[in-house]
Amino acid sequence: MAAELAELLTIARDVLDAAAPRFVEGVGAPSAVDKGRGDFATELDLELERTLSQQLTERTGFEVHGEEFGGPQLATGTAWVLDPIDGTFNYSAGHPLSGMLLALVRDGEPVIGLTWLPGLNQRYAATVDGPVLLNGQPLPKLERGKLSDAMIGFGAFNIDGAGRIPGIFRFNLLGALSRLSGRVRMHGSTGIDLAYTASGVLGGAVVFGHHPWDNAAGVALVRAAGGVVTDLLGRDWTIESKSVLAAAPGVHEELLDMIGETVRADTAGRGPDAGSEER
Secondary structure (H helix, E strand, O other): HHHHHHHHHHHHHHHHHHHHHHHOOOOOEEEEEEEEEEEEHHHHHHHHHHHHHHHHHHHHOOOEEOOHHHHHHHHOOOOEEEEEEEEEHEEEHHHOOEEEEEEEEEEEEEEEHHHHHHHHEEEEEEOOOOOOEEOOOOOOHHHHHHHHHHOOEEOOOOOOOOOOOOOOHHHHHHHHHHHHHHEEEOOOOOHHHHHHHHHHOOEEEEOOOOOOOHHHHHHHHHHEEEEOOOOOOOOOOOOOOOEEEEEHHHHHHHHHHHHHHHHHHOOOOOOOOOOOOOO
């Protein structure tokens, strides 16, 4: 299996490398498709997903589930999961913090993860057993850390937002985190938050989104680096999880304790499992 995954990883790296110049060329592309609730896609999202999906399927025989066009179900079987442009708001604004995310998922578990950040000249890749490679060079495993020493990536929010994880709960969580870490970063890209957690730049990441194309690649990277990945309530992460809490050992436990305290203090019951589905 390891040899097969290594071969598939090489193919995936080649496919993303070939698409990187087009990704860079399109930085600043305006919104083309309104997806609702302030979400949109550019023409490059659509073009890149078509191109990458075709090449991956032709070269590996596995179908692709993409953000823009969907694809096979992911709980069983084997499929690629693709986000052609992660951090679309950043990308459309000309901000360099955006990238391409790709994972291979087998029976709901990501076994390969790639996060390509062309604007930063950074390419993160790993099979499930590691190591994580940055521009082809292996990175060390994550060491046990402390929240007080760590930078933490934090998902965006609107304090008035309703839905599955309401904005006021996210706001309260941010306040609690600021007391314990004081080094919170909002990159506007789940892929960056998780890749930087895998590489040790960040001590951890709090991700409110539930879409597999946002999360699967980064989950694979963090696991390959020896990090801990659950949902926000500490349950093992699966492709159907509604959030992600990823961190170095030690930091993850402290983050989970902090979230638990925030949930218990929220007498209105607005924690991670409240409300309806929302990105």
